[in-house]
Structure formats: C-alpha cells, structure tokens
Amino acid sequence: MADTAIHNAHPSGFAHQFEDMEQQHEAGSLGMWVFLVTEIMFFGGLFACYAVYRALHLPAFELGSRLLDVRFGAANTAVLIASSLTMALAIHAAQTGKRKSVVMYYLVLTMILGAAFLGIKFTFEWRHDFVEHLVPGFGFEVRPEWGAVGQQVPMFFCFYFFMTGLHALHMIIGIGILTVLTVMASGGRFDEQYYAPLEVSGLYWHFVDIVWIFLFPLLYLIGGHYAMAGGH
Amino acid sequence: MPGHVVSVRVYAGVFLALLALTGLTTWVSYFDLGPMNTVVALAIAVTKMLLVILFFMHVKYSSGLTRLVILAGFFWFAILVALTLSDELTRNWTPSPAPWSILLPLIRGLL
Numbered sequence: 001m002a003d004t005a006i007h008n009a010h011p012s013g014f015a016h017q018f019e020d021m022e023q024q025h026e027a028g029s030l031g032m033w034v035f036l037v038t039e040i041m042f043f044g045g046l047f048a049c050y051a052v053y054r055a056l057h058l059p060a061f062e063l064g065s066r067l068l069d070v071r072f073g074a075a076n077t078a079v080l081i082a083s084s085l086t087m088a089l090a091i092h093a094a095q096t097g098k099r100k101s102v103v104m105y106y107l108v109l110t111m112i113l114g115a116a117f118l119g120i121k122f123t124f125e126w127r128h129d130f131v132e133h134l135v136p137g138f139g140f141e142v143r144p145e146w147g148a149v150g151q152q153v154p155m156f157f158c159f160y161f162f163m164t165g166l167h168a169l170h171m172i173i174g175i176g177i178l179t180v181l182t183v184m185a186s187g188g189r190f191d192e193q194y195y196a197p198l199e200v201s202g203l204y205w206h207f208v209d210i211v212w213i214f215l216f217p218l219l220y221l222i223g224g225h226y227a228m229a230g231g232h
Numbered sequence: 233m234p235g236h237v238v239s240v241r242v243y244a245g246v247f248l249a250l251l252a253l254t255g256l257t258t259w260v261s262y263f264d265l266g267p268m269n270t271v272v273a274l275a276i277a278v279t280k281m282l283l284v285i286l287f288f289m290h291v292k293y294s295s296g297l298t299r300l301v302i303l304a305g306f307f308w309f310a311i312l313v314a315l316t317l318s319d320e321l322t323r324n325w326t327p328s329p330a331p332w333s334i335l336l337p338l339i340r341g342l343l
Contacts (some may be wrong), residue, residue, distance in 0.1 A: 025234035030298050031292075039303030044309040051313060052320045070258060077254045085247040088238070088288045095237045199235065199290075205290045213280045216254075217273035221261035 007131035013194030021193055032200040036207050043211055046166065050159050050218065057156075060149040064156030065223020067134060072125050073220035076117050077212065084209045087202050094185075094195035103185045103198070110205070111178045114171055121168055126161075135161065160219055167215060171207045177201050236293035246287045253280050 011021060018024040035176045090106035126135075133141035136154040146153055181201055185191065190198060257276040265272065286292040291299060 020343055021234040026295055026298070029294060030301060033298055033301050033305075037301060037308075040305045040309050041312070044312055047309075048313045048316050052316060055317070055321060070261070074254060074258045078251060081247060081250045081254065084250075084288050085243060085283065088243050089240065092237065092240060092243065095235065160317075193234065203289055206284050209288075210281050210284050213284070214277050217261075217277050221257060222270045222273050225262050 002076045011193035012191065013189075013196065016039050025196060025199070027201065029198045032203045034093050036203060039207060043163075043166070046159070046163050047214070049216075050163070053159065054151055055156060057149070057152040060152035061156045062223040063146060063149060064153045064160070065219060065221075066225065067132075067153075068160070068223075069125065069128070070220050070225065072120055073216050076120050077216045079113055079117045079120070080209050080212050083110050083117070086110040086113060086204050087205045090181075091195060091198045091202050092213065095192060097192040100185050100188050100190070103190060104182055107178055107185060108180045111175050111182070114175050114178070118168060118171055118175075129157075163215055163219065166207065167211050170211070174201075174205050174208055177204065236290060238287060238290065238293070242287060246283050250283055252281075309310055 010016075014021060015024060018027065082143050086106045086109040090103050092112060093102040093106055129135055130138065133139050134157055135160050141158070142150040142153065144150075178201070181197060184197060253276050257273055260272050260276075261269065263269075285302070291302065
C-alpha cells in the first residue's frame, strides 16, 4: 500500500480533503457556527415572541417575574458559568497534551455541573411552581390578589416553561454529548493535533450557556423586585 | 498545533468577570430605574455574551469568515425582532365595539 506511508505522515484524525490540520480545525469550527446560527434563530423566535407579549401585557409579566425565586436563577447562572469554565479547561488540557485522565476529569466535572443545573431547575424550581399552582395546564390558579391582570399571568408562565424547558432539553443533549466525549477521551482519541470533537462540542455547550445568560435577566430580573423590597 | 491556546489565567479572569456581572445584574434589579432596568439588564447580558463568545468560544482568535457568519446570524435575529416589534408597537389597536358573544343568539337563529 503506497498510501500508508503518506497516511502515517499525518497526525491522527486528519481528513485528507484538507490542506493541513489548521484548515481542518477552522472548517470544523465554521461548520459548528453555521449550526449555532440556526440555533440562534430557533431560540430567537421564542425571544421575539416574548418581547411582543411582554410589551402587550407588561404588568402581568412583571407580576409573573416576581413569583419566580431570583436565588435559584442566580445560583443556576453561576453553576452554568462554572460548567463553561470546566469545558474550556477540558479543551485546554487536550490542546496542551495533558494526560487523558485530565481531559476526562474536566469533562466529568462539566457533566456534574450541568446535572446540578438541571437538578436545581427540576427538583426545586419546577416542583415548587407545581405546588404553588403556577403551571399552565396543570391546575394553574389565578389568585385574587393579582387583580385585573391576573388572567394574563399564565401567559408569562407559558413563556417561562417553554423557554427554560427548551433550554433544559439542550442541556440534556449536551450531557449526552459530554458522555460520548468522555468515552472517546478514555480511548485516547484526543491529542494536541486532534481535538475537534471537544472544540465543536464546547461551542455548543457555551452557546447553551449564552441562552441562559439572556433567560436569567428576561425571566427573573426585569420584573421590578424593588416593588417588594419591603416584604415578601 | 491547530487552533489558538488561551491561557488558564485568561479563562479564570473571564470566569470571575462573568460571576461578578451576574452578581451586579442581580443587585441592580432591586433598584427602581424605570425603563432603564431592562436596558441595564440587557447591556450586562450582552457584555457577558461577548466575554463567552470571544474567549470561551475562541472567536477573538478565529478567522474573519467565522466572524462574518456569526455577525450575519445576529443580524438576521435583529431583523426578526426589529420588524416584528415595529409592527406590534406602532399598531393602532381598534377597540372592539362589543364582545363577540352578543352574536350568539343571531348565530343560533340562523342554525
């Protein structure tokens, strides 16, 4: 086989249609970004819809926002930012030729932080909302103290559950991807030359982080918490 | 080696800045700034997004082509929001003269 010698001259993971590893790396990142642009438009529809309904029913949206617990939202933001850091460090470990156990350590840490985010979301926040009768379609109760705008509060919670739900679905998919990456890393598939799966999966993970960076202020913060600074 | 290696020091700095901005945006939300509450919250969110995109996602070190694709994506999203809101916020909402239910006897009569 005449090709074997040429093939062995290239680093592992090199696809022959590319000039070199640098070009392959850039093509991979570009392709992932094209996918992420479709994701921007995917979430963008919900964000645009949210903007319209918030403008139409501002008092109800502010009231709904005050019914969410800012502490959970802020804690989850910190957890997700930490998971982005560990994801970046996993890629850094591969880039600098660290042992595969170091890459796996950061990948598992990222998964644990992602699972912690979902744990806080599902077992504390959503369960609490269900007990408080704030889930539209599952025994939602309009409270008399909400006044005239009370009928529009379920609309805010529809947005809340669809937006955080779609985000949570992306997190679950992300944890699945991280599982595959950890198995690949344990098989010694990554090195300084070839770490493209880590890089593009990292782009996906950071994108999901960015979606939450916008969901946190839009859902939890801009509801006028100063109005209830005295008591709660 | 393909790709740019960002130092751990830069990653740690970006991480701390993101945490500080999360604390800041939460703190500011407890003050009544009128419409500025939304502006400040979104400005901080955009700053955090830029930190993540530039450093965690390595766009500061990526090619012009990649940056163009990203900018085109955000531009398209801006069109979506701007055109939707320009319709929604400039509409002259016509008040309904009466609830539609006053037509029910008429409809029943026709049936």
